[in-house]
Amino acid sequence: MNFTLKKNSKLRHNQSTFDESLLLIFFALLGFGLVMVYSASSHEAFSSGNSFSYLYRHLTYILLSLTATFIVIQIPMKVWQALAFSLVIIGVCLLGIVLTGLGKEVNGAQRWLTLAGFSFQPSELMKLFIILYASDFATRKSGELADFKNGFKKGFLPMLIIVVGTGVLLIIQPDFGSMFIITVIAIGILFLGGLSWRFLTSLVVLSGFVFWILIKIEPYRAARVASFMNPLDNLWSTGYQLSHSLFAFARGEWLGIGLGRSMEKLFYLPEAHNDFILAVIGEELGFLGVVSTITAFAFLVAKGFMIGARSAQLEKYFSSLVAQGIAMWLAVQAIISMGVNLGVVPTKGLTLPLLSYGGSALLVSCSAIGILLRIDWENQQMTKGGSV
C-alpha cells in the first residue's frame, strides 16, 4: 500500500483505504480455517509423528498466500484486462503440461505440477484466469453476446473453444469438480455481461447434457449420486464418508461438542481437514459454527457483488464483471463444498475456499480477494477524482 502511495502522489491527498469489513471477514476466515485445519488434522498428524505438521504447513500456505494478496493488490485492473487472454492461454498450457510426464498423480488423479519443491494445481489457477478472460471477453463482445442470431461466430465461438478445451483437459485428469466450477463461472459471467437468454438457455441445456453423459459413463460418479440419496444404506461402502459427515453434524447439535473434541476426525471421516472441514466445524461448534461459516461466505459474496455494482456505476465494466465473477466463484464453490458435507449435493471432492487445507486453492482464492480489494480501492479513487 505504501509502495503504491509513494509512486502516485495524487493518492496521498485522497487517502483511500481498503474496505475494512471485507478485510476483516477475509482474515477471520483465514484464522478460523487455521484453527479448524489444526483441529481436524491433529489426530491424523499425531499418529504419523507430529500433531502440528498440518498446522505448520497451512500456516506457511497462509503466509505465502497473503504475500500473493499483497502483490496482487499492487496490480491495476487494466493490467489484468490486458493480460487476460495471455493468462488463459498460459492456463490451458499448464493444464496440458499436467497431463504429460511432468504432472504428478495422487490418488488416481493427475492434477499436480511440482515446481521448486512446491506442488501446484493449475486447475485452481485456471478458475481465476477464466474469470479474467470471460470478463474481458464479455466487456469486448457485449454487442455480439446480446445478439443470438448473428453473434455466434464472433461473440461466442472463441469463448466456447476455451471453455470446452479447458473442460476436456480437466476431465482427462480427471477433475470433474473444477470443470463444473469453471463452466458455471464462465456461463455466469457471460450472463451478467448480457448474454442473450436464448444463448443462455441453449448453453445450460447443452452443458447439462454433457454433465449427464459424464456421470453416466463413469460408474463411480453414478454410484456417488446414488449413495448420496441414501448414505446409510451404503454405510460401509460408497456412503461411508457422507454418513460420517452427517453423523458429525448430528453430534454437534446446536452448539457443538467443543473445539478439538470431534470424534469423527479420528480416522472415521476421511479428508476431515480438507473437503470435509465443515463437518468438523459442525461437530465441534454445532449449528452456530455452521451458520457463522455460511454467513461469512454470504457476506463475502454480497460484498463482491456490491463492489461489482459500484464499478458498473462507474462504467468500469471489466472490473465489475471480475468482482462479480470472483464472488460467484466463491459462492458456487462454497455452496457445493458445504452442500457435499451436508449431503444436499452428491459427494464431490471440493475444498471450502479460504478455510480448507491446501496450498494452491488458498493461494488463488487469496489472490482473488486481493483483486476484489484492488477493484474496491480503484472505485474509491475514481469517486474521489483520482485516476488509476
Next chain:
Amino acid sequence: MRPELTNILSIRLSPGRSRLMLLFIFCGFLVLVARALYLQGWHNEYKSTKQPWLTYTEKLRANRGKITDRHGVPLAISTTVNTVCAAPKQVFMSKVERTKLAELLQIKTTLLERRLKQKNKGCVYLKRQISPERANKIVALDIPGISFEKEYKRYYPKAELTAHIVGLTDIDEVGQEGLELEYHNWLAAKPGERFVYRDRENNYVDEDLDRFAVPQRGHDLPLALDLRLQNFAFREIKKAVVNNQAKSGSIIVLDAQSGEILALANWPSYNPNNRKTYKPRFARNLAVVDMFEPGSTVKPFNAAAAIEAGYVDPNTEIDIGNGTLKVGSKQITDTHPKRGDLTVSEIIKVSSNVGSAKMAFRMQPEDLWRTFSAVGFGQYPKSGFPGEARGRLREYNKWKKIERATMSYGHGMSVSLLQLARAYTVFTTDGRLLPITFVKRDALPEGKKVLSTTTANAIRAMLEGVTQEGGTGTKARVPGYRVAGKTGTAHKIISGLYSKNNYYSSFVGFAPASHPRLVVAVVVDDPRGNVHYGGEVAGPVFSEVMGKSLRLLGVREDNVEETFTAERKFGQVEG
C-alpha cells in the same frame, strides 16, 4: 487487446441480472442453513446413538472373592493373568518373531497367522489367560499392535483335596459347580465400566470420566471346613477305597454341636486346575448328591422311634429266636451268632435285623416314619450345596408289611451320606436335629427338638456299646475316647435286585461319647477286598480320622482308664 472505446460505451450491465444472480446464490446459502438446521436442530436418524463404533464401553474386572477354610487358608483364589490381544492391521513382525511369539503363546504358528488375518477386526484375542511371566516375555519382543488385557483366573491351591466342595468356575469366573456355583453372586466381582473413545484404528483417545464405574471385588467366603481335618479325611478315604479295591468312598466330619461341615471328602477326586483332565463323573460330590440304602446305620432311629412311642425301653427283651423271621414269603436273617432273648441295647450292639424288625412290628408304621422324617430322611438337608440329594422315604400308608420290617434296618429307603451324618446330631445333642452348613457359623444353632432328651441319651449309650467288646464296631474305637456309632452293611441294588456280593459298607458315629464333639460318617461303595462289613471297612477309617481330629482339636479324653491300660501294656508310665 485494448478494449475499443465504442464497445465499452455500448455495453450496459444490467443491475437486474446481478440481483437475480445474487438472489439465486443466497437461495443456495439458505438451503444449506435449512439443511444444517434439520441435521443439527432436530433429533433424527443420524444421532449419536446410531454410531456404536465411535465409543466403547470397556468392562473393568476385579477379583472374585476368596474361598477359605475356617482358619483363612485359601481354597480358591483369583490370580492376575494376561490376555493377549492384537490389532491385526498394526502387527508387523519378522518370521523369527512370529515363531517366538507362537511359542510364548503356546499356539501353532498357523493358528497365530489365521487369527492375525482377520484384518477387518479392530482387535482379536491371540490367547487368553497367560501367566504374567510369559506376558512379560512377549512385551520384550516389542511387536507393534500387541496389547494385553488384565484378567483374573481362578486357581485352587488345594486342588483335588477340596475340589468337590469348592467346585469350579468357567474361564470367565462364573461359578459352574459346588460352592462356586451356589455362592456365585456373593463371590462374583461387580465389574466396573469405562466409557472410552477410540479412533478408527482402535487407539485410545479419551474417556468419559462421568461414566466411569469402579469395579468392586467379590466377597470372601470363609467355609466351616477345617483344612487339617479335611487332610485326614481325604487321605483315609482314599486309602480305604484303594485298599478295599472299592468303587468309591465318601467321608464327612461334622461339628457335633454346631452342625458345621468340618471335612468332606470323596475318592475319586479330580484336579480343578487342569481342565484337560476334567471328567464330570469325577466331579460329583458323592457324599451330598449320591443316594444309597443306609442299612443298619438307621437302626438307632428305629429303636428311638419305638422308645419315643413307648413300646419298648432300652432293657426290653425281644426274642429273636434262631435269628430268622418269616414275613410273608420273605425271610429276614441275622448274621451275628447271638440267639434267644436280646435287649434293645443288645439288638443295636450286635445289629440284629430280626430284633429291629420285631421292634418295628410293635409300632404303627407312622411311628417309624415320623421319626425317620424328623431326623431328615426323605428331606432336603438344606446344606446350601447345589444338587443335594433328597433321599427316598415313602409315605407310611403305602408301606407293605415286608417294608415295615426292611425299613427298620435301612433297606427300601435311601439317603445321602450327608443326611445320615446330620441325622446323628440328634444323639450328639439332647435330641435336637442341627441344621448343617458348609459356611462358617458364628453362633451355635438352636436346632429342632425331635427326640426327648431321655431317648437321645438312651440311644447314645446303646451306640457306645457298638464299639465295645462284642459289638460290630470295635474297629472304630479310638484310644483315649469313648466312641459311639453304628455300623452298616447294605446290599447294593444292581439292576433292580439286591446283589449278594456288592455292598455299601458304612460307619457313622461320634466321640467323645460323654461330650460329643465330632460326628464322622464313612461309606465305602462296593469294597472288593477280603472284608465287606461296615465295621471292618469303614470302622478303621472312622477310627483314624476321629482319633487324629480329636487330638488335633485338643479334645479332653474321656476314657482315661483305657489309656492307662494301653500305656501300661507298652511300659510307658507317665511321671
